[in-house]
Amino acid sequence: MKLKALTISVAALTSLAGAAFAAPSGYAPGSTLTTGAVSNPYALSSLAYNPASAQLMLRDDENIRFGWLTTIGTGIELGDVSNFEQEINDLSDELDRDDLTLSEGEALVDRFNAILPELGREGYMKLNSGVSVPLMPVVFNVGGMKGNFFVESGAELLIGGRFIDDEVTVQMNGSTGSIQTQSSVYLKAGTGIRLGLGYAQPVWEGGEGWKSGQLIVGGKLDVHRLSLSKQVILIDDVDDLEDTIEDDYDKNEVSSTGVSLSLGAIWRADMYQLGLTLNNINEPEFDYGPVGTNCDGLSGTSQNNCF
Incomplete structure (x- = not known):
């Protein structure tokens, strides 16, 4: 299985009508957690959204600008499953029993089959967190060129989890x-x-009245090193969930390297600003390891989860 990424974001900033923006899927660095995906000349962290914004970061009398401390961001999203937590704990406990009567088993089947489909729809979790390298990003001008270069670096962690529901059945062995x-x-x-x-520079300036402004374009090449892992854990193993994740994460992890190209444009006027970004336009691919293969070579909980 491969992970592919192509995102398009459009941002507008105006002193007359407020702001409208579309944030990227990762974490929001620094002040962009508040301002969103707008190109803000006062925040170097906004370079994460539009490479053309590098042209806005230096004044005429500046040749270089860089960050000081790191930026850190974290976001979490949970499905509406608060009412099901006790039910899942009860299901895990009941799965450990082997002394059920037929009537008890049928009652549990009716109970849990009524709630598991909804949990399959609503039971999910997403977590993303990121940090930039100290002093990054760095924006600089070389020899009075028309445009500005920039370098940026950081690291991210993304975790996603979803409940997969399956029918509960009763199996009798005698009484x-x-x-x-x-x-x-x-x-x-x-x-x-x-x-x-990356690099950005103005390519056109002119117009009259509200149509006057400056068109800036920019681009960025990113080298990514990603380590991806996925695993399936049976619900009757949730008591050992942490140990199971730790044991199997490294076994399922696959690392790969890719290069992405992003392009951006900004129309800058006196009373408003418009931006367009095409992220990862070459759609780099990163591999996950397979799930459910070579199960015979595993043992214990890892083998149960593999099948």
């Missing part, structure tokens, strides 16, 4: 039995580091 289900937790995680080099 007693147990309930069974293949309901699982599907986890995907990735860590990545990147190093980017």
